[in-house]
Structures are given as structure tokens and as C-alpha cells.
Amino acid sequence: MGYLTPLRNALPNSVAELPVIDSIGTRCPQPIIDAARFLRTQPIGTAAILLSDDPATAPDILAWARMTHNYSEQLEPAKFLVRKESDF
Amino acid sequence: MAIPPIFEQAWPGYSKLSAEARGLAILRNEAIATIAGHLGVEPDWLHVLGETNLGFYLGLQGLLSPTQPLQVSAIDRQEILAIADSHSNSEILSVSPEGQILQNPDAQAVLSWQLGNGETGVAQQSAPIAKSIFVDATHTGARLSLPQNWSTALWDSRNWAGPEGVSILAVHPNSGWRNPLPHNDNRVVPGGSSTGLLIASALAIDSWVADEKIQGAMISQVHQRIRGYISERIADVDFATPENPSMPHLLSLSFLYVDGEQLLNALLAKGFAVDSGSACNAANLEPSHVLAAMGKLTQGNIRLTIHHTVTPEEVDGLLNAIEECVAELRG
Numbered sequence: 001m002g003y004l005t006p007l008r009n010a011l012p013n014s015v016a017e018l019p020v021i022d023s024i025g026t027r028c029p030q031p032i033i034d035a036a037r038f039l040r041t042q043p044i045g046t047a048a049i050l051l052s053d054d055p056a057t058a059p060d061i062l063a064w065a066r067m068t069h070n071y072s073e074q075l076e077p078a079k080f081l082v083r084k085e086s087d088f
Numbered sequence: 089m090a091i092p093p094i095f096e097q098a099w100p101g102y103s104k105l106s107a108e109a110r111g112l113a114i115l116r117n118e119a120i121a122t123i124a125g126h127l128g129v130e131p132d133w134l135h136v137l138g139e140t141n142l143g144f145y146l147g148l149q150g151l152l153s154p155t156q157p158l159q160v161s162a163i164d165r166q167e168i169l170a171i172a173d174s175h176s177n178s179e180i181l182s183v184s185p186e187g188q189i190l191q192n193p194d195a196q197a198v199l200s201w202q203l204g205n206g207e208t209g210v211a212q213q214s215a216p217i218a219k220s221i222f223v224d225a226t227h228t229g230a231r232l233s234l235p236q237n238w239s240t241a242l243w244d245s246r247n248w249a250g251p252e253g254v255s256i257l258a259v260h261p262n263s264g265w266r267n268p269l270p271h272n273d274n275r276v277v278p279g280g281s282s283t284g285l286l287i288a289s290a291l292a293i294d295s296w297v298a299d300e301k302i303q304g305a306m307i308s309q310v311h312q313r314i315r316g317y318i319s320e321r322i323a324d325v326d327f328a329t330p331e332n333p334s335m336p337h338l339l340s341l342s343f344l345y346v347d348g349e350q351l352l353n354a355l356l357a358k359g360f361a362v363d364s365g366s367a368c369n370a371a372n373l374e375p376s377h378v379l380a381a382m383g384k385l386t387q388g389n390i391r392l393t394i395h396h397t398v399t400p401e402e403v404d405g406l407l408n409a410i411e412e413c414v415a416e417l418r419g
Contacts, residue, residue: 056366056374056387059375059385062383067385068344
């Protein structure tokens with residue numbers, strides 16, 4: 001949670017106004033592919049909300065962030081914050 | 089297929105008084121002594137079980153009083169996590185990214201200690217600390233020896249390429265173990281295990297140990313070769329198995345943006361049978377709890393088991409197949 005404070009402060013908009021990637025109902029690895037596809041087209045610093053009810057998303061979005069040098073955080077059971085921090 | 093002669097000899101039941109039964113009892117004792125020798129425990133402490141999952145309950149519950157703290161780890165097998173679920177005073181210990189159990193030493197606790205993990209090949213490097221220790225050796229077999237302070241331990245015969253349906257429960261005489269099942273005699277296990285299968289298991293452990301002496305170094309080399317090739321040629325791979333593992337016959341790795349079940353089937357179509365800890369299929373919604381506990385990628389996961397009989401050509405074929413299949417599935 002501590003990580004998010006400077007990030008939230010740096011954002012022009014609140015989390016509620018971020019672009020939403022809706023992967024509800026899709027199974028792994030689709031939600032992670034959806035998040036990566038969206039962020040690849042965006043400039044570094046772009047944040048988005050990923051909606052996913054797949055049980056594999058919680059561990060996998062964290063592993064994705066570690067592997068690709070980006071940022072992710074689980075906000076709610078089916079809601080994740082992702083932020084582009086590298087060109088991957 | 090012929091049924092081995094041992095099953096013809098094994099019909100009388102070893103506890104009867106006939107000459108055949110006495111002969112069988114001698115064979116049975118020899119089988120137990122052989123297995124005990126390879127596992128590094130006294131034959132008198134071993135008990136033969138027909139059902140591994142019952143062994144988790146006997147080994148762990150027999151050490152535990154109703155209010156005593158029970159510690160298990162997040163990478164323990166589902167059967168052990170289920171025992172923890174049903175106990176009122178239990179704690180699930182988390183693990184490091186390398187799969188090492190983060191202990192929270194409690195001098196009163198019963199601890200479930202997984203000697204080595206069957207999914208990732210991770211072996212515990214530290215010594216367990218607790219009042220009583222159940223050692224899950226069902227994935228390590230004759231590879232790793234028990235910690236000094238073990239109370240009970242369980243092995244599965246399949247680990248030394250022995251038959252399914254033979255498990256070995258060891259109960260240390262100083263463990264204070266009590267039979268948790270309803271009983272009216274002093275037997276440790278319910279009985280009903282197959283003497284024929286036990287003897288087959290003893291023959292198997294002898295031959296597995298001999299093979300491992302000759303082929304163990306080759307398996308480590310194959311492990312390093314697969315790891316090196318994939319790291320060099322394929323991007324976005326997460327290895328769950330640490331470098332230089334204690335059980336190099338296992339290699340668990342995950343490919344980002346790949347569906348594990350599709351990868352499994354694509355490899356099967358090319359003639360390679362591997363396992364997966366991914367959840368990308370309708371039958372199992374939950375990803376591998378072991379990978380999740382270690383913070384590893386669960387999607388696109390495959391688990392390779394390297395057998396004593398593997399050839400360099402088979403390894404080449406597998407590496408090509410993995411490279412092709414991953415590239416195709418990533419589009």
C-alpha cells in the first residue's frame with residue numbers, strides 16, 4: 001500500500017478515472033495478455049485498472065510486473081492497478 | 089503381460105503358520121530391511137501402508153493433541169493443508185521466493201516439514217524446529233536423508249520407480265506417537281498392504297539407487313542444459329526451480345502470455361509428456377498453490393521430470409519442441 005501513495009499523488013486523475021481493461025470472464029493467461037497489450041501502446045507512466053475474476057490473475061499480475069519491470073497491485077479481489085514503468 | 093511369480097508366492101498371508109506363510113514373512117522382513125537401509129532408518133520403525141494419503145493423517149495427527157499448535161507450510165500437499173484446516177490451532181507458514189519455509193519456531197508445536205517439493209524440486213536447507221516433526225518425504229524418496237530430530241516420516245514407493253500403492257510410514261520410538269484411528273490392538277497401520285507390491289518396491293529401490301549412482305551426474309547435466317538453452321533462446325520465462333537444486337530431476341518453468349494446457353497438448357502432439365501447474369483448464373480453476381506461494385508465474389507452466397533413461401537426442405527433441413510450441417502459442 002505504501003508504494004501506491006507517491007503513485008497516486010503523481011497521477012492527474014484518481015484511480016476511479018483511469019482507463020479500464022475489462023477481462024471479466026476470461027481465463028489465464030488472457031487477462032495478463034490484455035493488460036500487456038494495452039500498456040504496450042501507451043507511454044511510460046500510464047496506469048490502468050485491470051478487471052479480472054480469474055483466480056490466477058492475483059499471483060500472475062504480480063509475477064508479470066516483476067518479470068517485465070512494471071508495477072501492479074491488487075486493489076480488490078477482482079480489481080488490479082497496473083502501471084507501465086518500462087518498455088517491454 | 090505376465091504377472092510376476094512373487095504374486096503367486098504372496099497369496100498365503102505372512103502372519104499364518106504354514107511353511108509358505110513363514111517363507112513369505114521372511115521375504116517381507118527382508119524387503120522392509122532393504123527399504124529401511126536405503127532410507128537410513130531402523131527396520132523396526134517402518135510400517136507399510138497401501139494408501140499414501142492415509143499416511144499423512146497417521147503421521148501428523150498421531151503426534152498432535154487437540155489443542156496443540158500445528159504448523160504447516162504454504163507449499164505442503166493438499167492433504168496436509170486439509171488436516172491443518174480441520175485443526176483448531178493451526179498456522180500456515182509462508183515461503184521465500186526460493187521456496188524455503190519461513191519458520192516461526194514454537195517449542196510446543198507439531199510441524200509438518202516437507203523435505204523436498206515434488207513440483208519445483210526445492211529442498212529445505214535449514215533444520216526444522218518444533219516439539220514434534222512430521223517429515224513429508226513423499227517427493228524425495230531415497231534422495232535426501234531425514235533431519236536429525238524427526239518424529240514421523242512418510243515415503244511413497246513411486247519415488248524410486250516402485251509400484252503405486254506402497255507407502256512407508258516411519259514412527260520414531262521417542263516421538264510419543266499415538267494411533268489417531270479407532271483401534272483395539274497396538275498396530276500402527278490398519279494393515280491390508282500387498283506383500284507382493286512391497287517386495288516389488290524393495291527390488292525397485294535397490295535398482296533405483298544403483299541407477300542414480302551411475303546416472304545422477306547425467307541428470308544434473310541435462311537439467312543445466314535445458315535451463316541454459318531456454319534462458320538463452322526464449323524470452324519472459326520464470327523458473328520456479330532454483331539454480332543447482334537438490335533434486336535436479338525436476339524442472340518447473342513458466343512462459344508468460346502462454347496457456348499452460350495448450351502448451352501441454354502441443355508438446356504431447358510432438359511426443360513429449362510433461363506436467364503443468366497452470367490452471368488454464370475448466371477442470372481446475374485454481375492455479376498451483378506452490379507456485380502462487382513462491383510468487384512465481386502460474387500461467388504457461390510446465391514441469392519436466394528427467395528420468396534415468398533419457399537420451400541426448402530426446403533432450404534435443406524436447407528443446408526444439410518447447411521453442412516451437414511457445415513461439416506458436418505466443419503468436
